[in-house]
Amino acid sequence: MDDTEELYTEAFQNIVSRYGKNYTFDLKLKLMGLQSHETAKMIVSELQLPMSIEEFLEESKKQFEFLFPETQLMPGAKQLIEHFHKNNIPIGLATSSSKESYDLKVNKHHLDLFDLFPYKTFGSSDPAVKNGKPHPDIFLVSANKFPAKPKPEQCLVFEDAVNGVKAAKAAGMQVVMVPDPRVPKELTSDATLVINSLLDFQPELFDTEELYTIGFQQIMGQQSKEFAGIIIEDLGLPLTVDEFLTETRVIFDKLFPQCKIMPGVERLVRHLHDHNVPIGLATSSSKESYDLKAINHQELFDLFPYKTWGTSDPDVKKGKPSPDIFFVAANKFPDKPSPEKCLVFEDAINGVKAARAAGMQVVMVPDPRLDRSLTSEATLVLDSIAEFKPEQFGLPPYKE
Incomplete structure (x- = not known):
């Protein structure tokens, strides 16, 4: 989050130049992320x-005592840190620097901001970090400081160094890389996402699954109580299901009104509506959660004449992956279509399983981080709804 690499370059060049040497970028690439x-x-x-x-x-x-007090933040770092803090997303700092170097970098200008990190790990000072990057030690130690003890796949790392990316991936974590523009592209291939600046990072990926940041791929699509029960058991949380739901409700009340429409969705919904293709909404959410999510998109969602809220509808006895919700949804259409005439759009594994169990076709638009081997049951898998071609399923094609 601190933009210190040029300061390191200046410091090391000042030292080696006394001996007629140059601190080259190729050498810098090998060193970025290593301990002191x-x-x-x-x-x-x-x-x-x-x-x-x-x-x-x-x-x-x-050199550091002279240079580090004037350390500047990377563009977008302040906005991102404050956003995570405001939205109660647990954050920690894991740096290869020593505690002494960290203090030099932040104490003069950035102390208030970095105090928002409740959990800090200094690789060069922490005896629990046995091996520096590219080994995963620093990230595993850092994650273990969070009270919830998150699993690696629940962690998202931000890095600017190739060695840091390798360490995060070795730990089993996702990683967003903001590399020096001189870094060869082939050296960034391990990163989950590569961006030019933290300003380019978008916390919301145009769907609500990203807002359920504590969820797992395996439980997406389930009803609220089932979802809460699995999280509590899996993480060993000292909460009842009702207490967990109360806590999440407070957070969702703030987050869900920020929901954006997934790319391609508005075009598809309006296209089907304009061509009199019957459409309905079937969501595991409660009516209350739906209202929060749709508050800024009411006109679009009013195009769905038939809606089923799995958590609120007494006819939906079991949540996904059971097929109940899709049977109930289909039964609300006046012509009572047979399952093979129904096409479902899903982003969750459990949703796909439910649709297939109902005997329906299903188009899946999974999270890009999802293991593609888990999407095999879908009739069609797309990276975006914007890629959907209606005519592939006998529907009226889009007009150019």
């Missing part, structure tokens, strides 16, 4: 400096 001692060892060795590792570290310390 590993960095010093590699620079001394690669450039064959006539000094010990300890002497290099001592010289570096003098």
